[in-house]
Amino acid sequence: MATTSSAPPATAPGLPRPRAAVVTGVIALVLIGLNLRAGITGASALLHDLQLSLGYGPLVASIIPSIPTLCFAVAGAATSWLTGRLGVEKSILLSLAMLAAGLLVRGVPSTGMLVAGTVLGMSGLAVCNVAMPSFIREHFARRTSLMTGLYTVTMTSGATVTAVVVVPLAQALGSPSAGVGAIGFMAVAAFLGFVPVALHAHRNSVRKTAGHVSPWPLLRTRKGLLITAIFTLQALLAYALLSWFPYMLTTMGLSAADSGLMYGLMQLVSVPAGMVLIATGSRPGMLRPAFYLATLAMAAGVAALLVLPVALAVIPAVLLGFGLGIFPLVMVIISRSGQSTAETTALSTLAQSTGYLLATVGPFGMGLLHSATGGWTLPLALLLAIALVQIVVAHLLSGGRMARPPVAAGPTAAPAAGTTAAPAAGTKE
Incomplete structure (x- = not known):
């Protein structure tokens, strides 16, 4: 039998929220969507150039493209436990920090840094992938379809645009490592854009964590x-x-x-x-x-x-x-x-x-x-x-x-x- 807190959240999911909070949430959602495939498509477009520049062999060349899906499977499996401990918003903020750090690390011209940065960044991306449906449900309960559509369209758009611009960007910067690392600045923007959302969620709820359900x-x-x-x-x-x-x-x-x-x-x-x-x-x-x-x-x-x-x-x-x-x-x-x-x-x-x-x-x-x-x-x-x-x-x-x-949830205890x-x-x- 689940125990519940004695007081309801100050802003229950689905109830009217301040306009500024809604606008901030939408902006954060768009910034996150733009980043959730950009790190994959950008690296894919530069894989051949990265191999020539860093000099790694065919084994590493075959491992790097498989890292994202493996991270999605392994790191994604821990997301339910993580959100049960930190809450949805703090988990997403942590995942964006991992994503930004990992993508920036890939800018160091080293095979080890490329692999390590990919593992770190894709693990953060995996957590964010899994947590976003809960974020949309919790913050946009009456607009789940609209917000999910916006999120997935920006995800596809970010991936497409990144794939197109990353090669000329790398050429302008003088190295494929610099080009793939530059994608990390988009993730930094997403992290900074989500900070107000996480702070607002922390201030306006008693405990936003909703317990843990084993998947x-x-x-x-x-x-x-x-x-x-x-x-x-x-x-x-x-x-x-x-x-x-x-x-x-x-x-x-x-x-x-x-x-x-x-x-x-x-x-x-x-x-x-x-x-x-x-x-x-x-x-x-x-x-x-x-x-x-x-x-x-x-x-x-x-x-x-x-x-x-x-x-x-x-x-x-x-x-x-x-x-x-x-x-x-x-x-x-x-x-x-x-x-x-x-x-x-x-x-x-x-x-x-x-x-x-x-x-x-x-x-x-x-x-x-x-x-x-x-x-x-x-x-x-x-x-x-x-x-x-x-x-x-x-x-x-x-x-x-x-x-x-x-x-939409009413003012019930969480x-x-x-x-x-x-x-x-x-x-x-």
Whole structure:
């Protein structure tokens, strides 16, 4: 039985908040979103130059790109425990400090600093990834879809812009290490932007920590299993495609320039697609149709890669880009699903740590199957099967209670720090 504090928070989640606090929260959310993929795409764009500059071998070159997903799995798994001790806002502030420090350290021209900075920065990024759905639920309970859409769109935009500008920036600064390190200043801005939010949360609540819900028992519930499944499936598809799509088109006969153009088109389409899907899914009774649009587009895009000539690559590029827009919908589901902030964090921990760990199989498996068969038919057939399973899981997930926004919390007492939240985690749904 959970014990509770004797006084309610001064500003309960969902109740009207001062305009300045809302504006500060939105600005902080945008700054965080801009940073959550920039450190990955920026480094990816400079990997070849970094290897030539620092002189590390193929083993290190293959390890560095795999660090983010491994950190998402390992460090992300600890987020539920961390927020149970520090609270959501302090955990995010700590994660942003880790992200900024790690990205800045990568600016030191040393292989050891590159690896160490990547591990530190991506571990901070992992915690922030997992905690953000709880932050959105707690601070924007009546606008979860809108704020999740804003957050994910800025995430994609930050990643795209960074990938474009980091190479000329590195050339202007005189070294790839300086270019990849400069990305850290964006993370410093996000950290500074979040400080007022963390201070406001500390001043205006008795104890903002909502107790601790262990994420792993949630895997035995229907809700936890489906959320983990949909996150894993979309992450596996996304990482497989983002890793191999341009190379796949090149080996099919498209020029390297045109393959890069199709790759950029796919990522570009995912930005408005996410906005459209969020706008559709936010309407009453429209979350399931929004999931259908995203999952069917993904399946159709993979099928198009299988059967259409490479000269028509623009068709799968657009369809796959629309399919990648499912990510904001999954984040909305996570934000809505918990019966408390602690359970939302636990579900996010479970889905993201498990999902990203299994998602590492996607790029590796695609490459292995291509090497074994000498073609893309078998890898794409398996991707199509995964995309079809994603349709079924999305159908099961997007109905019932999880399709509805969370009820804004009233002025009820919150569990004291260090206690266990109400036993929602073990409830079968």
